[in-house]
Amino acid sequence: MSHATSAPATPQLNALQLNSVTLLGNLVNKPEIRYLANPVQAITELTLATHSKWLDKKTNTQKEWTSFHHIKVIGEVVEQVIARAQKGDILLVQGYLASHDYAPKETVNATFIQAFAKGYTQEINQVHCSATLAAPLALVTTENNKTLAHAEISIFFETPSTSGKKPKQVNLTRPLHIWGKQALYLSEHAAPGDTLLIEGKLNYLNDLDKSQFIDGKHIQLIKKPAINY
Template identity: 50%
Template sequence: MPLSDVVQKHLNTPSPQLCAVTLLGNLVATPDIRYRANPATAVTEIVVATSSKWLDKNTNKYKEWTSYHPIKVEGELVEQALLHANKGDIVLLHGYLSNIKPSDKSENHPSIVHANFVQKFTKGYTQAINQINCSAQLTSTPKLMLTEHNKNICQATIVINQHVYNTDKQMWQIISVSRAIHAWGKQALYLAENGDMGDELMLEGKLSYASSANKEQFIEVNNIRVFKKA
């Protein structure tokens, strides 16, 4: 390959970015474990429920919201952590966002989180964890809006180019995922004032899902930093 082609290929290859999802919640159902052939690999799709509470200042009462996260687990992780798991067990997992949909669902369901660490605890109640930390690139101009309750919200779309290891192909790959982000209050104003299409971002937040029929997955931002494009 000519040197000029090698340089051009390098320039067209996106730089790997961070994507780390951490969830602690309860199994919605007992895992259905299956095995793929060539090579024989255990695989399962689980749903983990996380709940959060907040104080409604209008009613001065606490409200609770539960999110249901579809998770794909494969390989030794399945047998190490989920072989004897049951509905209601507490699960701690770490993973990254993917583009795949649950295999037994229609297209109107959120994308799966691909797990690379799973630990199971006995069933019970625990304070949930729902966190995502990632670096990304803005693929739309941030749009600032005012809600009916006079709160600032800024919406935009991002792409995350993740460097992940494909266990089937036994090689590293860059997987690009696109998500919407929602920022509120001061973070919304910061993003609207400083963010432009093509800028790099570093953000932390949680995974949320639209209440519409398609249950679209998006990132609700707690903190964000903008780095201007070169």
């Protein structure tokens, strides 16, 4: 299970890292709006569904997969956009990966939302981040004879403030799945403490918590500098 702490797992020369998520999908239900005090701010949680289609080459049939993303929204955008949004509306969400103490613990915190009329849309499901490799990669072969590397990454970033307070620095961990030739390359060359520049999509395990992970598409490895004594 991922978690957030107040300090990075590995010291870095340029500590703060990229943590960006972009989603385009359908609002699953009308969210309930609440209000925080000191200062008074609107807050809500919503579920966004993104849809993707692909051709199954083995059966020559179209397949479709729907992912459900839990999103936390706070501030003016709640009353300006979410208060008028209806079930089925298309939402464009820009935000960042986050963890909380309450369920579901793994979310996307939204910093920007734009609403469009109801309808079906192909997904936008993009994660762009820089991260530190927290542990050695585990390389496996799946039932379909595909190569998969499982990694644990750490992202050290600042959370934007919606109330004028100083941004909080957070160290967040997520599982990362890497496939094929990239998996083989990184299993041979990457080591804990190295930096990974990641382009991928947000996905979820089929467990009780629907644990969040990043499905890596393009990974760039930046080796940790060697220490000479």
